[in-house]
Amino acid sequence: MAMQNAQILFPVNVPNAFDYSVPCDFEIAIGNFVYAPIGKQIKLGVVVSLGKAEQNRKLRELVSVKQAKPLTAEMIQFIFWTSRYNCAPLGLILKMVLGNLKSLDPSPVVNYFSLNKSLPPKLTTARLSLVNNGGPFPARVNEIAKRARISPGVVRGFIKSGGLISEIRQIDKPFDKPIINYGKLDLTEGQQLASEQLVSQVRKKEFNVSLLDGVTGSGKTEVYFEAIAEAIKENGQALILVPEISLTQAAISRFKKRFGVLPATWHSQMTVAAKRRVWREVAHGRAKLVVGARSALYLPFESLRLIVVDEEHDTSYKQEEGVKYNARDMSVVRSKISNHSVILASATPALETLVNARSGKYAHIILPERPGSAFLPKVELVDLKKFPTKKNKFISEPLIVAIEKVLENKEQAMLYLNRRGYAPLILCQSCGEKLKSPDTDSWLVEHRSTNRAVCHLTGFSMPMPKSCLKCGVEESFKSVGPGVERISEEVSILFPNANVEILSSDTSRNAEELASRMLRMEKGEIDIMIGTQMVVKGHNFPNLTFVGVIDGDLSLSGGDLRAGERTFQTLVQVSGRAGRTKKLGHALIQTHQPEHEALAALEIGDRDSFIDAELNLREALLLPPFGKLAAVIISGTDEKKTDVFANKFISVAPKANDLTILGPSEPLMGRIRGRYRRRILVQSRLDFNLSKYMQLWRGKIKTHANIKLQIDIDPQSFM
Numbered sequence: 001m002a003m004q005n006a007q008i009l010f011p012v013n014v015p016n017a018f019d020y021s022v023p024c025d026f027e028i029a030i031g032n033f034v035y036a037p038i039g040k041q042i043k044l045g046v047v048v049s050l051g052k053a054e055q056n057r058k059l060r061e062l063v064s065v066k067q068a069k070p071l072t073a074e075m076i077q078f079i080f081w082t083s084r085y086n087c088a089p090l091g092l093i094l095k096m097v098l099g100n101l102k103s104l105d106p107s108p109v110v111n112y113f114s115l116n117k118s119l120p121p122k123l124t125t126a127r128l129s130l131v132n133n134g135g136p137f138p139a140r141v142n143e144i145a146k147r148a149r150i151s152p153g154v155v156r157g158f159i160k161s162g163g164l165i166s167e168i169r170q171i172d173k174p175f176d177k178p179i180i181n182y183g184k185l186d187l188t189e190g191q192q193l194a195s196e197q198l199v200s201q202v203r204k205k206e207f208n209v210s211l212l213d214g215v216t217g218s219g220k221t222e223v224y225f226e227a228i229a230e231a232i233k234e235n236g237q238a239l240i241l242v243p244e245i246s247l248t249q250a251a252i253s254r255f256k257k258r259f260g261v262l263p264a265t266w267h268s269q270m271t272v273a274a275k276r277r278v279w280r281e282v283a284h285g286r287a288k289l290v291v292g293a294r295s296a297l298y299l300p301f302e303s304l305r306l307i308v309v310d311e312e313h314d315t316s317y318k319q320e321e322g323v324k325y326n327a328r329d330m331s332v333v334r335s336k337i338s339n340h341s342v343i344l345a346s347a348t349p350a351l352e353t354l355v356n357a358r359s360g361k362y363a364h365i366i367l368p369e370r371p372g373s374a375f376l377p378k379v380e381l382v383d384l385k386k387f388p389t390k391k392n393k394f395i396s397e398p399l400i401v402a403i404e405k406v407l408e409n410k411e412q413a414m415l416y417l418n419r420r421g422y423a424p425l426i427l428c429q430s431c432g433e434k435l436k437s438p439d440t441d442s443w444l445v446e447h448r449s450t451n452r453a454v455c456h457l458t459g460f461s462m463p464m465p466k467s468c469l470k471c472g473v474e475e476s477f478k479s480v481g482p483g484v485e486r487i488s489e490e491v492s493i494l495f496p497n498a499n500v501e502i503l504s505s506d507t508s509r510n511a512e513e514l515a516s517r518m519l520r521m522e523k524g525e526i527d528i529m530i531g532t533q534m535v536v537k538g539h540n541f542p543n544l545t546f547v548g549v550i551d552g553d554l555s556l557s558g559g560d561l562r563a564g565e566r567t568f569q570t571l572v573q574v575s576g577r578a579g580r581t582k583k584l585g586h587a588l589i590q591t592h593q594p595e596h597e598a599l600a601a602l603e604i605g606d607r608d609s610f611i612d613a614e615l616n617l618r619e620a621l622l623l624p625p626f627g628k629l630a631a632v633i634i635s636g637t638d639e640k641k642t643d644v645f646a647n648k649f650i651s652v653a654p655k656a657n658d659l660t661i662l663g664p665s666e667p668l669m670g671r672i673r674g675r676y677r678r679r680i681l682v683q684s685r686l687d688f689n690l691s692k693y694m695q696l697w698r699g700k701i702k703t704h705a706n707i708k709l710q711i712d713i714d715p716q717s718f719m
């Protein structure tokens with residue numbers, strides 16, 4: 001047999017795979033896990049390609065092959081694709097895929113004894129005492145004896161005579177198999193039509209993308225359940241991606257209602273053991289139904305037939321830490337590689353997605369109304385110039401009147417403000433100093449519930465100072481602007497008899513707290529809920545009839561290219577929480593800019609006119625989805641050296657036609673955690689391979705100690 005070479009990729013920060021020679025007696029294939037020497041260590045890696053050995057090249061040899069289910073060729077292709085497109089080191093993508101290496105091994109087991117069911121009718125008193133104890137019993141004779149209060153000798157004798165049977169149980173239980181037609185709802189005519197379209201897409205068993213474009217509460221979940229049923233009915237697997245915040249118990253239990261079993265779930269806060277179980281069951285094709293946050297896309301599915309990206313417009317699909325990628329876009333890539341369907345679902349699709357749907361690249365499946373007697377809420381703007389709030393108050397008269405009515409009718413209200421804490425700015429009235437984070441260019445936010453000043457960007461916090469850190473004057477701080485705590489205070493004064501609760505990441509730090517608050521809201525125990533972005537998504541509160549938005553302009557500031565789009569999406573979604581069952585819903589949005597396109601379109605419910613205007617603007621400026629963007633973020637602990645490096649990087653940019661390079665410039669957050677930051681923005685035509693260009697550029701310069709260079713393809717954040 002000819003000698004072979006293998007390229008091995010290791011799950012570490014390396015840009016590519018390394019060559020090894022394969023000992024003659026090794027039988028390996030692409031996707032196998034192998035041990036090989038790297039530096040002075042022996043590490044586990046994956047075979048990503050095989051070839052004939054070259055005569056004159058001396059390579060190090062593989063050490064051994066690990067008994068484990070190999071990665072599929074599709075998964076390996078997806079790893080390469082993700083790395084190339086996002087300009088991220090190949091090894092780090094593999095690391096993202098593998099996570100905990102224990103997942104590769106079979107489930108750990110426990111040994112135990114169970115009672116033999118066919119026991120002789122007559123037993124000694126001692127043995128009877130053991131039998132009456134029931135079982136299962138631990139694997140140790142002494143422990144069994146202690147539990148049944150008999151001698152170890154009796155236990156041994158009983159085992160010998162076959163009274164106790166030694167058994168093995170896997171710790172990581174397999175997932176139950178979904179039942180295809182378990183709890184199918186009677187769909188409305190429109191829903192039925194939409195579900196048939198989706199099912200026929202899945203049935204094609206080839207790559208295709210559908211946009212499920214349905215107004216809030218139209219039953220998108222019920223509709224895509226049918227596509228999932230189709231995908232898993234012949235042993236296939238389906239992945240449903242949801243924004244992390246939406247992975248609530250309520251959402252998971254909808255899967256149970258429909259398919260009779262709990263799905264496998266995947267998110268960042270799972271225990272290592274729970275992750276290990278899901279990973280292994282997914283890899284062996286035994287977990288059919290997986291609901292997860294964005295990183296679930298990198299689970300090693302054996303026979304994936306469908307990916308659903310719910311709330312596809314959601315910004316949390318973009319991973320900003322570590323490897324920067326957009327799980328929505330990568331879902332489409334993965335489906336293309338594995339040749340199956342993907343469904344992007346939203347009431348407010350991203351412009352990128354809409355353009356693809358309009359051009360016919362994606363199937364466009366529309367659900368224009370809510371089922372039965374539920375209607376979309378009436379949305380109105382409250383012009384704060386006409387209805388100013390009182391000094392240091394933030395709720396205008398029309399909102400107060402609306403809430404009064406809701407309380408009178410024994411219904412529920414929700415107030416939305418995407419600002420945690422009491423006040424976003426702490427100002428010294430004596431010298432004008434704003435309380436800032438010590439190592440970051442951000443203002444500290446006052447949190448009254450904990451009496452601390454908190455940096456929301458880095459998590460830094462300190463007790464609220466008694467005197468100004470600059471001028472020393474005592475009790476000189478003034479809270480400027482509202483956060484949810486301050487709104488709660490105002491609401492409690494206005495409506496002293498109402499039950500008011502705040503829903504934010506501060507009040508719902510874990511799944512239990514969140515679930516109990518949601519349940520209280522569902523049961524009607526909360527009259528007015530005040531929430532940050534946590535309230536925007538996916539909840540169904542049947543008795544919620546009014547939504548008030550405290551600051552409709554908040555996300556318009558900051559100069560982000562998607563500011564208008566995001567504002568529109570968020571406000572449609574948050575208003576869409578109202579009136580989801582029989583009662584009519586109503587939303588009021590406080591704003592200083594009622595004439596802004598995004599807000600005006602919202603009031604008249606004219607999504608298309610807003611989208612057309614926005615698309616025209618983007619097209620004129622060659623911005624996404626009509627052009628491509630990449631960002632470079634350079635950071636360092638020394639400001640001067642960071643500037644020097646950034647300028648040097650610009651000077652080595654490869655020449656290319658029709659390419660605009662902007663910067664380096666100091667971003668809004670010029671310093672985070674003590675690192676000075678500079679940004680470069682690169683803009684190209686759509687048909688230009690920007691990823692390849694950026695890789696080439698990156699290769700022209702060496703970073704040195706203390707300087708970090710990150711590339712962000714299709715940036716979502718411009719901070």
Ligand code: ADP
Nearest residue numbers: 185186187188216217218219220221222371540
């Ligand atoms: P969306 O995801 O479009 O916002 P959901 O799928 O969450 O909408 O549906 C909104 C609510 O309406 C859910 O409580 C859902 O169970 C219910 N619903 C949707 N379609 C039907 C139907 N055909 N029959 C009964 N209830 C339905």
